[in-house]
Amino acid sequence: MKSYLLPQFLVDRDDYRCIRCEVCVRQCAFDVHWYDGEEDAVFADESKCVGCLRCVTLCPTNALVVRHNPTQHPPNANWTKEVLQNIYKQAETGGVLLTGMGCDKPYPIYWDRIVLDASQVTNPSIDPLREPMELRTYLGAKPDALKIGGKEGKLSLETRITPQLKLETPIMFSAISYGAISYNACESLARAAAEAGTYYNTGEGGLHRNLYKYGDHTICQVASGRFGVHADYLEVAAALEIKIGQGAKPGIGGHLPGEKVSAEISRTRMIPKGTDALSPAPHHDIYSIEDLAQLIYALKEATHWEKPVSVKIAAVHNSAAIASGMVRAGADIIALDGIRGGTGAAPTMIRDNVGIPIELALAAVDDRLRQEGIRNRASIVVAGGIRSSADVVKAIALGADAVYIGTAALVALGCHVCQKCYTGKCNWGIATQDPYLSKRLNPEVGARRLVNLLNAWSHEIMEMLGGMGINAIESLRGNRLRLRGVGLTQEELDILGIKHAGA
Amino acid sequence: MLREARFRDDKEFSGCSIFGMMNVRGERFNGEPVITAIANMKERSNGLGGGFAAYGIYPQYAELYCFHMMYDHQGAKEETEEFFRSRFEVEGAEVIPIRECEGVDDPPLLWRYFLRPRENLVCSEEDTDDFVVQAVMHVNVKIEGAFVFSSGKNMGVFKGVGFPEDIGRFFRLEEYEGYTWVAHGRFPTNTQGWWGGAHPFNILDWSVVHNGEISSYGINRRYLEMFGYICTLHTDTEVIAYGVDLLLRRHGLSIRDMARIFAAPLWTEIDRMPPREREVHTALRQTYGSLLLNGPFSVIISNRHQMIGLTDRIRLRPLVAGRNGDFMYISSEEAPIHLVDDTLRETWIPQGGEPIVAELRKAAEEPEEAGAQVITIPATDRA
Numbered sequence: 001m002k003s004y005l006l007p008q009f010l011v012d013r014d015d016y017r018c019i020r021c022e023v024c025v026r027q028c029a030f031d032v033h034w035y036d037g038e039e040d041a042v043f044a045d046e047s048k049c050v051g052c053l054r055c056v057t058l059c060p061t062n063a064l065v066v067r068h069n070p071t072q073h074p075p076n077a078n079w080t081k082e083v084l085q086n087i088y089k090q091a092e093t094g095g096v097l098l099t100g101m102g103c104d105k106p107y108p109i110y111w112d113r114i115v116l117d118a119s120q121v122t123n124p125s126i127d128p129l130r131e132p133m134e135l136r137t138y139l140g141a142k143p144d145a146l147k148i149g150g151k152e153g154k155l156s157l158e159t160r161i162t163p164q165l166k167l168e169t170p171i172m173f174s175a176i177s178y179g180a181i182s183y184n185a186c187e188s189l190a191r192a193a194a195e196a197g198t199y200y201n202t203g204e205g206g207l208h209r210n211l212y213k214y215g216d217h218t219i220c221q222v223a224s225g226r227f228g229v230h231a232d233y234l235e236v237a238a239a240l241e242i243k244i245g246q247g248a249k250p251g252i253g254g255h256l257p258g259e260k261v262s263a264e265i266s267r268t269r270m271i272p273k274g275t276d277a278l279s280p281a282p283h284h285d286i287y288s289i290e291d292l293a294q295l296i297y298a299l300k301e302a303t304h305w306e307k308p309v310s311v312k313i314a315a316v317h318n319s320a321a322i323a324s325g326m327v328r329a330g331a332d333i334i335a336l337d338g339i340r341g342g343t344g345a346a347p348t349m350i351r352d353n354v355g356i357p358i359e360l361a362l363a364a365v366d367d368r369l370r371q372e373g374i375r376n377r378a379s380i381v382v383a384g385g386i387r388s389s390a391d392v393v394k395a396i397a398l399g400a401d402a403v404y405i406g407t408a409a410l411v412a413l414g415c416h417v418c419q420k421c422y423t424g425k426c427n428w429g430i431a432t433q434d435p436y437l438s439k440r441l442n443p444e445v446g447a448r449r450l451v452n453l454l455n456a457w458s459h460e461i462m463e464m465l466g467g468m469g470i471n472a473i474e475s476l477r478g479n480r481l482r483l484r485g486v487g488l489t490q491e492e493l494d495i496l497g498i499k500h501a502g503a
Numbered sequence: 504m505l506r507e508a509r510f511r512d513d514k515e516f517s518g519c520s521i522f523g524m525m526n527v528r529g530e531r532f533n534g535e536p537v538i539t540a541i542a543n544m545k546e547r548s549n550g551l552g553g554g555f556a557a558y559g560i561y562p563q564y565a566e567l568y569c570f571h572m573m574y575d576h577q578g579a580k581e582e583t584e585e586f587f588r589s590r591f592e593v594e595g596a597e598v599i600p601i602r603e604c605e606g607v608d609d610p611p612l613l614w615r616y617f618l619r620p621r622e623n624l625v626c627s628e629e630d631t632d633d634f635v636v637q638a639v640m641h642v643n644v645k646i647e648g649a650f651v652f653s654s655g656k657n658m659g660v661f662k663g664v665g666f667p668e669d670i671g672r673f674f675r676l677e678e679y680e681g682y683t684w685v686a687h688g689r690f691p692t693n694t695q696g697w698w699g700g701a702h703p704f705n706i707l708d709w710s711v712v713h714n715g716e717i718s719s720y721g722i723n724r725r726y727l728e729m730f731g732y733i734c735t736l737h738t739d740t741e742v743i744a745y746g747v748d749l750l751l752r753r754h755g756l757s758i759r760d761m762a763r764i765f766a767a768p769l770w771t772e773i774d775r776m777p778p779r780e781r782e783v784h785t786a787l788r789q790t791y792g793s794l795l796l797n798g799p800f801s802v803i804i805s806n807r808h809q810m811i812g813l814t815d816r817i818r819l820r821p822l823v824a825g826r827n828g829d830f831m832y833i834s835s836e837e838a839p840i841h842l843v844d845d846t847l848r849e850t851w852i853p854q855g856g857e858p859i860v861a862e863l864r865k866a867a868e869e870p871e872e873a874g875a876q877v878i879t880i881p882a883t884d885r886a
Contacts, residue, residue, distance in 0.1 A: 123716040123798050124819055131817065136770050138789045145754040146790050148783055152759060155783045164789060373729045376790070469718040469799070471817065472767070474792030481721030 004088040007046035009066050011055075017063035018042055024055035024064060029425035029437055052418040054427035086348070097348035100421030100431065102248055102340040102385060102407055105352050109340075110359035110492070111391045115501060117482040119469035126471050128462035134472040135458055137402050139239075139379040140164035140308040141332045162332065163308045165219075165239050167402055168197030169458040170473055171392060173450075174337075174383050174406030175221050175243065175312065177205030179256045179265050179277065180344030180421065181410075182438035185430045188413060188446025190214035195447065196454045201404070202228075204243055204254065204279060206268040212236045219310065222299065224253060225279035227269040231302070239333070240299050241310040242292070244283070247341025247384040250314030250355045254279035255345065260424055260433045293329035300330070308332035315339065315361030315384065316354075320368035327369060327378045335404065336361050338384030342407040344431055345422030358384040359398065363496045366399025366478060375478075389460035398496065399478040412453040413446050519702070519714035520547035520667075520688040521822075523803040523833040524843070525810045527864045530829065531559050534676030534684060540839035541686040542668035547714075547835060548688030550606065552701035553670040554662025556710035557681035558807050561657050567594055567617040568635055571652035571659045572642075573698050574612040579648030584616075586646065590638055591618035599661070604673040607665040611698050615659065632707055632752065639706060643735045650699035655708040658807060662687075662701035670701075682863070685805050687712035704744045708806040711747065713740040714835055715800030715820045726793035739800075746794050747804055758811055758860055764791040766816040766856030803833050810861040818855030825850040831861035 011032065020040060024033040030048045033055060035041075049066060056064045073081045086097055119125040126133065141162045150156040173189045180203065187210070193200040194217040201219040206228015211218070220237035222229050234240060245251065256265075256277035266273035286292050296309050310333035311326045313319065323334050338358025343351065362382050369375040382395050383404035392403050411417065414428035421431035429441035465471065468482055476482065484501040485493050493500055522540045526532060534555065541553070561569055570587070574580040587593055595617035601610065625631045639651045653660035658681070661674040667688040671677075687702035703710040717723060717739035724734045724742050730753070732745040743765075750761045764787055773784045788795070799819030804811045812833035814822045825832035825840040827847035832840045837850055853859050 119718065119798075123718055126817075132769050132771065134770055142790045146756065146760075146786055148756060148760055148787075152757075155780060157779075157783045157786050159786065159790075161786050161789060370725060370729050375729060469716075470797045472792070472795055472797060474788070475719030475722060475795050475797035477722055478725050478793065479719060479721035480725075482718075 001092055003047075003092055005047070005085060005092070006071055007049065007069050009046060009049040009051045010069050011044040011046050011049055012065040012067065013042060013044065014063045014065075015041070017061040019061055019063075021060060023058050023060065027054050027058055027427055029427050029432075029434065030423075050418045050420045050423075051416070052420070052427050053416045098345055098422050099348040099351055099419050100343060100345055101417050101419045102342040103352050103355075104419070107339065107357060109385070110357060110488075110496065111385075111387070111394050113486050113488050113492075114359075114394050114483050114496070114498065115486055116390070116393060116397075116464060116468070117484070118467040123469040125469050126466040128459075128466040131466075132471060133462040133466055135169045135461060137167040137170040137473055138164040139167065139310075139333050139381065139401055141378055142376040144376060163239075163306055165199060165308055165333075166197075167199065169454055169461070170396060170400075170402040171454055171457060172198050172219070172381065172402060172404050173200035173409050174342075174404035175201035175203040175219075175241065175246075176406055176410070177203030177221075177227075177256075177344070178208055178268055179203075179205040179260060179433070181430050182426075182432055182441060183208060183264065184438050184441040184443050184446065185410070185413060186211060187443035188441065188450060189409065190218065191443060191447035192450030192454065193217040195451050198454065199238060201241060202237075205256075205265070205277075206270065207233055207236065208264065208268050221312075222295075223279055224281070224283040225277060227271065227277060227279075230270070234299065234303050237303075237307060239308045239310060240303065241312055241333075241335065242283075242295055242299070242331075243312045244286070244292075245312070245314035245316075245337070246343060247314045247337030247339055247355055247358070248343030249346040249350045250316055251281060252346065252350050253281040257424075262433050265433065289325040289329055292326065292331075296330040310335050310381070312337060314341070314354075315356050315358050317356060319356070319361045320364040323365040323380075324368055324372055324374070327374050331378055333379045333381055334365065335381045335383065336365060337404075338362075338382070340385030341383055342410075343421075358382050359395075360492075360495050362395060362398050362400055367497060370478075389457035390464070392457060393461055393464045393476065394483060396473065396476050397479050397483050398498075399480070401477060408453070409450060412449045413441060519690055519712075520544035520835045521686070521712045521714050521801060521803050521833075522835065522839060523683070523685040523712070523805065523810050523812065523831075523861075525683040525805075525831045525861045525863075526829050527831060527861060528829045529559065529682045529863050531680035531682050532684075533678070533680050534671055536843040537684040537686045538668050538671035538676060540834065540843045541671070541688050542666075543839040543842050544688060544834075544836055545666065545668075547690060548666060549690045550666045551664060551691050551696055552662070552687075552689030553665055553667025554660060554687050554701040554703050554712075555667070555671060555674070555676060556653070556658065556660045556683075556685045556703040556705060556712070556805060557676070557679055558658045558683040558805065559681040560659055560679045561617070564595065564617045565657040567619055568654055568656055569659055570616045570618060570654050571599065571661070572614045572616065573650050573652060574614070575648035577612070579646055580612055580614065582646050583642055583649045586638075586642065587616060587618060590624060590634075591616075591620055593617075594619055600675055600678075601673050602675055604665075604669050606669040607663060607673040610663060610673070635707060636748070640733050640735075644733055651705075652699070653703075653705035653710070655705060655710075656807070658708065658710070660703050660705045660710060662703065663698045664696040664701065683805055683807075683810055685710060685712050685803050685810065700738065702740055704738070704740045706744050706748050707752070709744055709747050709751075710805050711740050711744045711802055713743060713800060713802045715739070715802075715815070716798050717742065717796050717800060718798030719795060722793050723796065739796075740802075743796065743800075743802055743804070746796075750791070750794070758809065758858060760787060762811075762813055762856060762858035763787050764794050765796045766813060767792075767795050768856060769816070801835065808863045812853065812859035813857075814853065814855050816856040822859075823850055823852055824859045829864075833859055833861070
């Protein structure tokens with residue numbers, strides 16, 4: 001069948017600059033480039049190009065430009081180029097449209113409609129380069145009140161504090177499974193989390209034995225497929241996370257194709273080599289909130305009540321009520337993943353149409369837990385579209401205790417958000433199990449890039465805090481008075497619990 | 504003017520003067536020296552608010568809750584009095600005596616009531632305090648034009664719009680005798696003149712005068728709302744008063760612990776502490792982080808037994824303490840202490856986050872308090 005699809009990208013090669021080194025040929029796992037010895041020229045099959053810019057970045061003479069194909073379809077606001085191409089694709093394959101990363105549709109990004117406050121005159125701003133500025137954050141349930149006994153100088157704590165995660169900066173790495181990303185990417189995340197005093201999350205793919213040494217900085221996920229969940233896995237983690245849902249595909253399970261299930265992945269996930277790893281949409285032992293409570297307590301019991309248990313859900317319409325139930329079911333941490341949250345693979349229609357923006361879900365959940373007087377009983381961690389330190393500051397001021405970053409972390413490792421993770425051909429060595437590709441990502445360099453990112457964001461957070469005259473992150477948490485909306489409707493402002501700028 | 508219409512901003516911003524004076528033997532003295540002292544810090548206020556809290560002024564009604572009230576109009580008074588009658592035995596109701604005073608204009612109706620909660624409505628003493636707090640919240644939130652200045656026993660708050668020394672004369676404070684006096688002069692930058700907005704703020708026995716701006720106000724308020732405190736005034740001083748009530752009365756923490764919450768030590772300091780102390784401090788910050796008062800402040804928090812001075816953790820606002828025999832002083836500046844007590848030799852400047860606690864050695868009307876120690880913490884003895 002003749003394909004009616006047009007190339008998404010065009011590859012322009014400056015033949016004068018090209019030295020025929022064939023870096024592009026070797027770097028492209030999608031086989032876009034090839035060298036013709038007879039003509040001594042490099043050619044491109046543009047229909048295969050995904051726009052990951054690996055070749056452009058590595059071309060030693062800057063001979064390459066990859067640009068969006070400017071070809072216009074007949075103008076139509078309804079039947080856009082994207083819509084038509086999707087239909088051609090499905091007419092040719094009969095399949096579900098697949099994609100990777102987070103929703104790329106232009107839903108409002110509320111972070112960009114919120115501005116921050118700063119001190120002027122009545123309250124001195126604080127210079128974080130010269131004065132202490134505290135970002136340390138503890139995640140976990142906090143008691144309603146403390147009882148302290150003993151005398152001054154010999155105080156004793158009579159209230160038992162349940163297990164907490166200690167973060168030196170309120171940023172963690174989101175759940176990304178071994179399988180969705182390469183071993184080297186996992187190791188980069190693990191080493192960076194350990195070095196920066198924060199945590200990364202295994203996702204649902206189990207934990208490779210070599211990474212057990214980073215267990216103190218690892219949140220081990222228990223998802224519907226229960227891949228790689230065994231006693232040692234639970235034991236080695238700093239915290240456990242029950243994954244109910246994911247922002248990129250709320251209500252949908254997962255599918256790691258058998259070709260990605262290598263020997264190592266097979267051992268880590270505890271499934272036969274080469275078999276598809278199917279995560280059911282729901283946990284088949286959780287059909288109600290009391291079932292969730294049972295799993296939470298089973299995990300706590302299995303780990304001697306030494307680890308906080310997080311429950312992760314996709315941000316959906318009634319997240320507030322669900323979150324309230326989760327807290328009452330014993331969750332120590334509520335992880336909320338918004339509609340812009342990433343994935344290794346999801347049906348495009350699900351990714352782009354199901355769920356709600358994280359900003360609104362966060363505001364609603366924080367409000368609800370406060371109205372019910374149980375906000376202290378769980379920490380809130382938000383994920384799904386945190387792109388910068390400013391987003392982190394806004395999330396914390398809206399009510400989050402910390403954030404998860406997934407896409408931003410992968411971008412730090414080289415990801416160019418081409419959204420083709422599901423192909424397993426990631427030229428950046430991240431979302432692939434091909435050893436030829438994954439060795440491109442050196443875990444030592446990867447960890448350095450991630451730590452640099454965390455350090456940079458932390459410095460920026462300190463600057464913003466200092467500007468507000470605040471020297472501890474807990475004084476920003478839920479402090480919505482330091483936020484103002486710009487260009488938002490009254491209803492949006494009400495849900496976010498902030499005033500409009502100027503008011 | 505509607506209360507809501509007065510406060511369009513998130514909270515008030517103000518610079519201020521604060522002064523507190525206590526006789527730790529509970530011997531009473533009149534308001535004159537406190538007026539003199541606060542007047543000496545005139546340039547710290549701008550005539551938009553001054554006030555006093557005095558403890559021990561109503562010994563004849565020591566067992567009754569004394570409500571100092573302001574009303575914008577007669578209707579508010581009638582509605583409030585009807586509410587009081589439904590909840591309390593009203594043992595006394597009178598106009599607060601005032602005199603005409605230049606610089607104090609348009610006073611609201613100022614009344615005081617001596618109230619006993621109806622016995623069939625409350626069970627225990629703790630209940631009684633909660634009952635009174637709820638009554639205060641009801642009046643402040645539900646009755647338009649009425650506001651409770653103070654609601655403690657054997658104490659009262661006198662405050663209004665004007666320079667503090669003028670407010671003191673207006674309320675004839677030289678005619679009252681108390682053993683603890685706390686005063687405040689305001690320099691608000693955004694509050695239109697409203698008498699209820701002046702300091703001190705009070706709930707039950709607790710009064711707070713405050714110099715500063717709490718940058719963490721937004722979360723402090725939201726945290727207190729979880730415990731049923733409704734911040735009607737949009738002032739950061741109000742959250743301090745409610746925070747004190749929550750921590751000391753409801754959660755039973757000590758004053759030192761309260762200071763560790765309001766002006767928490769830095770994590771780097773906590774990390775260097777011995778294990779048990781570290782555990783306590785860590786738990787306090789974990790649990791009560793939302794009550795950390797961030798930003799510049801110095802406060803004097805007082806009740807019938809104590810007067811507590813505290814500055815923020817990095818000491819962005821001034822506070823001086825002084826002691827001379829039975830008299831303890833806490834002040835924004837040192838000069839006024841010497842002005843009212845020329846034999847005083849001992850003054851010191853506390854570190855940020857270090858509380859100064861003056862405590863009654865023997866309270867005549869509180870026999871169970873006899874033997875309580877004066878606790879003062881010299882600047883060198885820092886936790």
